Amino acid sequence: DTAVSQTPKYLVTQMGNDKSIKCEQNLGHDTMYWYKQDSKKFLKIMFSYNNKELIINETVPNRFSPKSPDKAHLNLHINSLELGDSAVYFCASSQFADPAYEQYFGPGTRLTVT
Amino acid sequence: AQTVTQSQPEMSVQEAETVTLSCTYDTSENNYYLFWYKQPPSRQMILVIRQEAYKQQNATENRFSVNFQKAAKSFSLKISDSQLGDTAMYFCAFMRRQGAQKLVFGQGTRLTINP
16 A cells, blocks of 8 residues: 555666656655655755646756656656666655645665666 | 755764754745655655744644744754654755745755664
8 A cells, every 4th residue: 555656666777778767656646756866865856747747847868758647657767877867766746736735755766877 | 046955964862862953945935835854764755844934833743843933044853852763864845835846955964863
């Protein structure tokens, strides 16, 4: 009965490869997010979707492409992986795109690019 | 743009002591929320407490309380009767109420509770 789940939890791959991280929430929330946590633990938002529509797109390289097939899923596809993409990626969801509603985070996916 | 600053990279206290984590922020917004998140070694992000800028009363959740000073743009977290399970990274975060609503995080404070 996990609220926000991510697969895989760990991902090790080589430079130049393409990989995807999947996120699913079973809370019935309308809004989903992707955050990146770098090696210094700094967290920064990458994308946000509300009802399958992109509402936040920070200055992220276009090698990163989010896809929301339905409200419960927000996947992150990364092309041509680089060493600097190594990080922990967190998916989160909230009932609405409003700070009055708590964001629930997934367990994170640790991506290591070699 | 909003910024959040946590000036204490690391803190360490003995179990049962009280500890205060500092956070300052910069914004021109008047309507916003502030949050403290906890990230234990399991890496799960957990909301500890939140404060709406329009509410003058400081938020409290059991052993956790905040000191919100809006004019000074300060938002500190006090943990009373600290427990070993409080050992974690603590992140202060800001979210505006209007416009693009995204969490803006501080750099984090690594808190260790010693037995």
